[in-house]
Amino acid sequence: MDESDVLKDLRSLILTKAGIRNITPADCKTISIEISKTLNKNVSETTIKRLFGFAMVRHNFSRFTLTTLSEYVNDQSLLTTINHSDNQDEGYDLHWKDVEQRTRRISDFTIKSIKNRSGIPYDMTVSRKFSEHDFDDFYKSDYSFMAFISQPGYGKTIILAHLAEKILASKALAAQGTTLVFITAYNLINKSNTQASFESQLKSMLGINTSGSLVSYINKTYKSTEGKLLIFLDGFAEVILKREARNQMFDGIIDFLCSIEDSNSVKLVMNMRSTTWSHFYEKIRNSTYLKKKWFQGNYFNLNDCSNVPSLNEKEVDLIMKRIDQLGPKIINPRLKSQLKFPFHIQLYYQLKEEDPSFNYSSNITFYELISRFIQDKIYKSNYYTEKILFLKKVIQLTDFGKKHHSVSKDDLIAELSGFKNAYSDLLSDGILMEERFVDSYHPKEYVRFIHSH
Structure with a gap:
């Protein structure tokens, strides 16, 4: 992909993200401000105008500009193209070591993006023990896919990020040759070739040029080891309102899951809101095979359509200690119970940033968080x-x-x-x-x- 193709994709993805159909020069300032808010990086209004043809382009765009714009639209494949433009084309059939290097770059980029977008500083978040146990059970099983399912605000993306970091740091999994690629649904759906299948786009991202099945290729690669290709798929919330794109994505995933059959070398882990999962499950509920290959998790609740429990006491205490070094007995019990819902921790952190001296032991904070929740989810x-x-x-x-x-x-x-x-x-x-x-x-x-x- 040359720079003109990169710029074309960036323009399309930026307009999609900003919800703009017909861009005007005035929109360039808004886009510049949003980039600054999202990434704490600066791409000037003038640069945005040059990108969309409202100002003269006197020189090529810098790597920083292209990288920042790729981070803003959360597109790993574009970033790979920009940073490794002198490497071989994506269509070239790479050796597996080269594939592993690509998956590492993609996964590192996704994790970095999640850290930059976390509602509280990422180093204040915690790894969820339940998710580690669920993943270990899933990894050792014959199931092909699992999903972390909950209502919004339960920290599912942070859960995946911590799991990914643990996998990438695992010497045991590395010795087996297990490979992780952490991607987003948004990247796979917003391409110029929207008709490409999930498997085709995945092969393109990994640089695997084979007309045969990806699963067959992976089976051959791991024939002599117990390694696996782990696919982490996040970001469904960004495509859920686009019904046609959602259905296309779901159909592609289902086709890919069906191609796995009895192979134990490929496993898919997804993040979905409860409403998203309901739509997805509606497409697989009549398939005995797919339901047999789905690992529900140890905390699946059919009534709530969720398998992600709220934070436990120890997790809340640890997060609070990282935020402000307060002991667990100082915080009002009602407030502490409320903070078991991760989104409220984000609101709590914002409140603390605005007023570090507010009273933690009273009920006022409890009601303040409710007010902020309503403001954020309704009025704004x-x-x-x-x-x-x-x-x-x-x-x-x-x-x-x-x-x-x-x-x-x-x-x-x-x-x-x-x-x-x-x-x-x-x-x-x-x-x-x-x-x-x-x-x-x-x-x-x-x-x-x-x-x-």
């Missing part, structure tokens, strides 16, 4: 007026929670047609959830708040 989001009106309807139907906590979806049908986008966001962002119960042999759907407060 798209369709906030529609969301408020819809939520008021739900609250009225529950008589402010006095009658019951859930509402029959039948009672909301009239509102759903007018608030379709707002309702989808409320489900996707983890404000509301749908439940299904069987009543007189007929399934009936209900809607309720995920968090009772």
Whole structure:
């Protein structure tokens, strides 16, 4: 891929990320500001104007500019092309050692991106013991794929990042020849050739040029060892609202999983929100083979559609110690219980940054976090007026929670047609959830708040 192709892809991906169809010179300043907020790196408004043809290009774009823009759109393959443009083409059939080097660069880039985007400094986060146990069980099993599933805000991406770091540092796995590639769904979906299959795009990223099956290629590579190719796939939240792209991605993943068959050399680990998993599971629920190859995890809860538990006491204590060296007894018990939900830790950290002297032992902080949660998820989001009106309807139907906590979806049908986008966001962002119960042999759907407060 030459620089003109790189620039073409960057322009397309930046517009997609920014939600801009027809860019104007005024949008370049907004994009520059967003890059600075996201990465703490500066790409000037003028440089953005040059990229989109609003200013004269007197010289080639610097490697820093191209690298920063690639990081902004979170595209590992573009970064690989930029940093190794003098290497052989991606279509060249590399030796496995070269493939391993590529996977390492891609995985390191993904982990670095996650660290830069973490809601609190990454070194204050913790590795989740449950995820390590689940992954160990999965790795040693005959299952082909697993997914960390939960409502938004449970730290699934951070979980994968810690797991990836542990795998990359494992001497035992390295001795087996096990290889990890950590990629995002966003990178695989936003390409000029959107019709390419999941497997084809994966082979292209790894530099494997074979017309045959990737699984067969991996089986041959690991024939004499117990090594495996581990594929970590994150970032579904960025494509979930694009229905056509989502379905295309799911179909590609399913085709790839079916090609694995009885091979134990390829394993896929994904991150999905509960609503995303429901869509994915709908596509595989009639396949006995795929359900047999799915490792549910040791904490799977069918009612909540989740297998990621909240933080335990020790994990909360460790994070709090890293944030501000407070002992566990100083923090208000109600607040501490609230911090078992990882997104609230991000809000707590923001509050502490603004006012380091606030009172940790009172209930005020508890209510402050609730207020910030509502501000972030409702008032600062798209369709906030529609969301408020819809939520008021739900609250009225529950008589402010006095009658019951859930509402029959039948009672909301009239509102759903007018608030379709707002309702989808409320489900996707983890404000509301749908439940299904069987009543007189007929399934009936209900809607309720995920968090009772």
